[in-house]
Every structure is written in C-alpha cells, then in structure tokens.
Amino acid sequence: MSRRAGLPEAPLRVVNLGLEAFALDLAAEGVAVVHVDWRPPAGDPAVADWLDALDDDDDDA
Amino acid sequence: MPIRAVVKRSHYADSMALMRLATQLRAAPGVRQAAALMGTPANRQLLAEAGLGTADVAAGPGDLIVAVDAESAAAAEALLAGLDDLLRATVATAGGETAVRPRTLDSAVRQLGGANLACISLPGYAAAREARRALRRGLSVFLFSDNVPLEDEVRLKRLAVERGLLCMGPDCGTAYLHGTGLGFANVVPRGRVGCVAASGTGLQAVAARLAALGEGVSHGVGVGGRDLSAEVGGVMTRAALEALAADADTEVIVLLSKPPAASVLPELARAIEAIDKPVVVWGIGAPGASRPGHRVQTLDDAAACAAALRHGRPWHPASLADVPDATARLARWRGRPEPGGGRLLGLFAGGTLATEARALLEPLVGPVGLGGDADPRGARHEILDLGADEFTVGRLHPMLDPSLRADRLAAAGDDPSVGVVLADVVLGRGAHPDPAGALAEGARAALAAARRDGRRLAVVASVIGTAGDPQGYAGQVAALEGAGVEVLPSSAQAARYAALCLDPSLARRLLEAA
Numbered sequence: 001m002s003r004r005a006g007l008p009e010a011p012l013r014v015v016n017l018g019l020e021a022f023a024l025d026l027a028a029e030g031v032a033v034v035h036v037d038w039r040p041p042a043g044d045p046a047v048a049d050w051l052d053a054l055d056d057d058d059d060d061a
Numbered sequence: 062m063p064i065r066a067v068v069k070r071s072h073y074a075d076s077m078a079l080m081r082l083a084t085q086l087r088a089a090p091g092v093r094q095a096a097a098l099m100g101t102p103a104n105r106q107l108l109a110e111a112g113l114g115t116a117d118v119a120a121g122p123g124d125l126i127v128a129v130d131a132e133s134a135a136a137a138e139a140l141l142a143g144l145d146d147l148l149r150a151t152v153a154t155a156g157g158e159t160a161v162r163p164r165t166l167d168s169a170v171r172q173l174g175g176a177n178l179a180c181i182s183l184p185g186y187a188a189a190r191e192a193r194r195a196l197r198r199g200l201s202v203f204l205f206s207d208n209v210p211l212e213d214e215v216r217l218k219r220l221a222v223e224r225g226l227l228c229m230g231p232d233c234g235t236a237y238l239h240g241t242g243l244g245f246a247n248v249v250p251r252g253r254v255g256c257v258a259a260s261g262t263g264l265q266a267v268a269a270r271l272a273a274l275g276e277g278v279s280h281g282v283g284v285g286g287r288d289l290s291a292e293v294g295g296v297m298t299r300a301a302l303e304a305l306a307a308d309a310d311t312e313v314i315v316l317l318s319k320p321p322a323a324s325v326l327p328e329l330a331r332a333i334e335a336i337d338k339p340v341v342v343w344g345i346g347a348p349g350a351s352r353p354g355h356r357v358q359t360l361d362d363a364a365a366c367a368a369a370l371r372h373g374r375p376w377h378p379a380s381l382a383d384v385p386d387a388t389a390r391l392a393r394w395r396g397r398p399e400p401g402g403g404r405l406l407g408l409f410a411g412g413t414l415a416t417e418a419r420a421l422l423e424p425l426v427g428p429v430g431l432g433g434d435a436d437p438r439g440a441r442h443e444i445l446d447l448g449a450d451e452f453t454v455g456r457l458h459p460m461l462d463p464s465l466r467a468d469r470l471a472a473a474g475d476d477p478s479v480g481v482v483l484a485d486v487v488l489g490r491g492a493h494p495d496p497a498g499a500l501a502e503g504a505r506a507a508l509a510a511a512r513r514d515g516r517r518l519a520v521v522a523s524v525i526g527t528a529g530d531p532q533g534y535a536g537q538v539a540a541l542e543g544a545g546v547e548v549l550p551s552s553a554q555a556a557r558y559a560a561l562c563l564d565p566s567l568a569r570r571l572l573e574a575a
Contacts, residue, residue, distance in 0.1 A: 005300030008177040010239045015169040018182030034169040037162040040122040
C-alpha cells in the first residue's frame with residue numbers, strides 16, 4: 001500500500017555507510033550521525049541474499 | 062616495466078581514502094602508475110585493463126590490493142615497503158579510536174535511536190542491499206553510490222513509495238533536507254525554495270545561485286539520473302514533488318530534469334499541474350511552456366525565476382546578468398593587439414554543466430563536440446566532461462583532484478588552435494580544498510605560453526559556490542582573476558561570454574538585446 005512520500009522529519013538523525021567524510025561533515029554541522037564500520041560481506045553473495053530475504057520476511061514493521 | 066603488488070588481508074577502506082592513497086603513490090618519484098583497490102572481481106578486471114594486473118595475486122572483496130608500476134623494481138619495492146605508513150596517513154579513521162563503531166546498519170540504528178535517514182556511499186555491488194535494509198527499517202535513503210543495477214533501483218524506489226519514504230538515488234551526488242546538505246553540497250542558507258533534482262551539480266548550481274540572489278533552500282531532493290527513464294517511471298520525482306507541494310516551508314518548487322522517457326511525460330505533467338505552488342522546470346524535453354510549470358533554459362534562470370516568483374515579481378531571461386560588466390570585458394578583449402580566432406575548448410568537472418554549456422553554445426558558434434571521441438559532425442569546438450567515466454578510471458573525480466584538469470588547461474596554451482578555454486569550478490563540502498588554486502596555475506601557464514607565441518587566448522570560468530563554503534567563494538574567484546581568468550557569475554553566463562570572445566559580432570545578440 002502506498003502512502004504519501006514524506007520528507008524525513010526534523011531533526012535529521014543519520015546512519016552513514018561508506019565515505020566517512022560525509023559523516024564528519026554532518027557531525028560538524030551538528031547533525032546526529034553514526035558511522036557504520038562497514039566491511040564487505042564474507043562468503044557467497046547468493047547466501048547473503050538468501051539471508052537478507054529471510055530477514056525481510058521477519059521484519060515488516 | 063616492473064609491476065609490484067601487495068595484498069592487505071581484511072583491510073577495508075572507503076573509495077575516497079583509496080583514491081587519496083593512489084594519488085600519493087602516483088606522486089612518488091619514479092612511479093609511472095599506481096592503484097589501490099578492494100579486491101572485488103570488477104576491480105581486479107580494472108587493474109588488468111590498466112596494465113597493473115599481476116597474475117600471482119590472490120585477493121577477495123575484503124582484501125586491499127595496492128599495485129605500482131615504477132621505473133625500477135627497487136623503486137616499486139621501496140614504495141610498497143613504506144605502505145603501512147602511507148596507509149596510516151591517508152586511510153586514517155577520522156572519527157577517533159575511542160568511539161564504539163557499529164559494524165552493521167541495525168546496530169547503528171539501535172545506537173543512534175530515532176534514525177530517520179541512511180546516507181549510503183558503499184560500492185555499488187553492496188549498496189542496494191543496505192538501502193533496502195534501511196527502507197525496511199523506516200529510514201529514508203540518500204544513495205550516493207553509482208553502479209547500482211537498474212532493476213535494484215526500480216525495486217528500491219517502489220519499496221520507498223510503499224513505505225512513504227524517499228529513496229534519493231542511486232547516483233545522487235547532492236541533496237538538502239531541512240537546509241542540511243548531503244553528499245557534495247554547497248553551504249547555503251535555509252529558505253523557501255524546494256528543489257527536485259536529477260543532477261547533483263545541477264542542484265549545486267541552482268542552490269548556489271539562489272544564495273547569491275539572497276534566497277535559500279527548504280529541501281533539495283535528489284532522485285538520481287535514471288529516475289525519469291521508462292523503467293523507473295519517474296516514481297521518486299513525482300513523490301518528491303508531492304512531498305514539497307505538501308511542505309509548509311516550501312513556497313516555490315524547482316524541478317531539474319533529465320530528458321524523460323516519452324512514457325513518463327504525461328504523468329509528470331499531471332503531477333506538476335496538481336501543485337498549487339509555482340513550479341520552475343529546467344531540462345531538455347521536460348514539460349514545457351505549453352504544459353504546466355515555468356520552463357527555463359539554464360540553471361541560472363531556474364534560480365532567478367524561482368526567486369522572482371517567490372516575491373511575485375515578473376521575470377525575463379537575460380543572456381548576461383551584468384551587461385555593463387560583460388561589455389567592458391569584451392572591449393578589453395577586442396582591444397588586445399594579438400590576432401583572435403581559434404576554437405573553444407571546454408574543460409568541465411560537472412557533467413550537467415558541460416551539457417548545458419554545449420546546448421547554449423551550439424546556436425551561437427556552431428557544432429560543439431562533447432566527450433573525448435571525435436565528433437561525427439566534425440565540430441571545431443570541443444567540451445570535455447572530465448568527470449565522465451572515461452577520464453576517471455582509477456582516478457579521483459576532477460571535483461576532488463583538480464590536477465589533471467589544470468595540466469590540460471596548461472597544455473591548451475601550447476595548442477595554437479585553441480582561442481578560448483571554458484571551465485567550471487565547483488566548491489562546497491566534499492570538493493577539493495582549493496580547486497581554483499590548481500586551475501589558476503594551469504591558466505597562468507597557458508596564458509603565458511599564448512602571449513609568448515603572440516596569440517590571443519581567453520580563459521573563461523564560473524565558480525559554483527557560496528561565501529559559506531569551506532573554500533570561500535570570494536577567495537576562489539580572486540585566485541582565478543589574479544591569474545588572468547575571466548570569472549562570470551554562472552556557468553551559463555560564462556558559456557555566453559566565451560561565445561562572445563570567439564565571435565565578437567554576437568555582441569548585438571547577447572548584449573544589446575538585453
């Protein structure tokens with residue numbers, strides 16, 4: 001079911017994955033941000049996709 | 062050619078840190094070429110294509126490969142022996158060692174509490190999975206990553222719309238939410254103009270011009286360059302228009318489009334028509350004057366038109382905003398004793414700005430080739446988008462590393478066929494700390510070479526930036542002007558002034574008509 005697309009409410013609370021510079025810029029501006037120490041998934045990508053699909057079924061809040 | 066490579070097992074670094082490392086390695090004495098990449102199959106292919114493949118290197122996606130091609134085996138080995146120090150210097154974790162750093166999106170969401178946005182700039186192969194996870198957790202997504210498959214983009218955007226969230230991107234370079242810039246963003250005041258943008262540099266150009274006109278941005282929703290394709294169907298553009306239409310902080314909306322698929326146009330036009338706020342539309346093939354919205358030809362005009370509409374003022378497009386200034390510049394140019402003529406060479410960092418410049422120049426000076434390949438029409442003039450993939454394989458984008466562009470600018474001084482060089486300089490968070498400094502050096506060298514050869518050469522530029530940007534607009538303009546560069550207030554105005562330098566008889570059309 002579609003809902004009207006909403007802009008995230010203020011204040012922004014940001015999870016950053018990837019370029020750390022973006023998290024630092026946001027933090028310098030006073031935005032609440034947590035940078036994820038992300039690593040490439042280990043093992044077979046097909047298994048990771050399958051685990052993700054299971055995760056999606058569980059989490060539909 | 063001695064090629065040496067080192068693999069650092071389970072050593073992950075983000076792409077910007079790796080590019081900085083590669084740039085440092087390339088600058089070392091005796092080094093011809095160097096690369097630092099994570100060991101994904103695609104990256105290993107890139108290494109092989111760049112002539113840096115070493116068959117005996119075994120590495121997985123979580124391993125870092127550093128490869129060097131040096132003048133001697135000893136030079137390569139010495140450089141790699143010092144790699145750990147270089148890694149510490151260039152791949153340092155600026156967040157400090159004391160903070161507990163979550164390893165997954167879920168743990169970050171728990172740690173932060175109340176998260177409402179995920180900013181994702183992971184490698185393309187991993188980005189869609191994390192974006193989907195974020196959307197399912199109720200977070201809107203700013204997806205900077207490129208190389209995300211089209212079918213993933215379609216699924217992500219459908220999921221976002223189902224959940225009432227935004228999925229900005231993939232390949233979304235810039236966005237603003239509640240006045241806060243995301244990605245490569247100029248520091249602009251918060252205001253009443255909301256933007257929906259298929260182009261990051263397009264959004265930067267409009268936001269910076271709005272700031273120069275005393276206006277600010279409420280939100281700038283990036284949608285990525287493929288949103289208006291038939292496959293994606295413009296879902297995020299329409300969702301963003303709807304969101305800005307309902308937003309109490311937004312009084313005027315600017316839509317920066319890319320050429321939409323024919324199948325997308327009718328719904329896009331209906332979405333614009335349904336909005337009871339003024340909508341300014343820029344983009345070739347976007348709904349035009351006969352359809353809803355105020356259609357404008359340039360990014361400059363998009364900002365000026367939005368500012369006028371916000372205050373209920375009439376607006377008319379102008380070729381050059383400051384006619385007396387352009388007239389005086391042109392008089393100085395005409396008064397120079399050396400012979401004029403020659404062709405135009407555009408050296409651009411922003412792809413959208415390059416495309417806009419070409420569209421403005423062609424009716425004035427004839428065919429302009431775009432890109433590195435020979436133009437099938439045999440165009441004399443040429444614009445290079447140095448941010449395009451063909452120029453950035455294994456290198457930093459010219460917005461991050463201006464050295465390649467500065468070298469090309471300097472070399473233009475030795476090319477007797479070039480009469481005018483046109484360039485853009487993009488400031489803001491994420492961009493190089495002093496892009497004008499590097500370009501000014503290139504311009505100085507080019508202008509000196511042309512003078513020495515008794516040729517007339519003009520270097521014309523615009524600076525996309527604001528006083529609030531880390532680089533500072535005024536200082537960057539002064540650095541360029543100090544080197545003899547003609548700096549105009551916008552990319553469109555710079556393109557038109559470049560045309561005047563090539564053909565002063567255009568003055569009647571561009572100056573007197575205004």
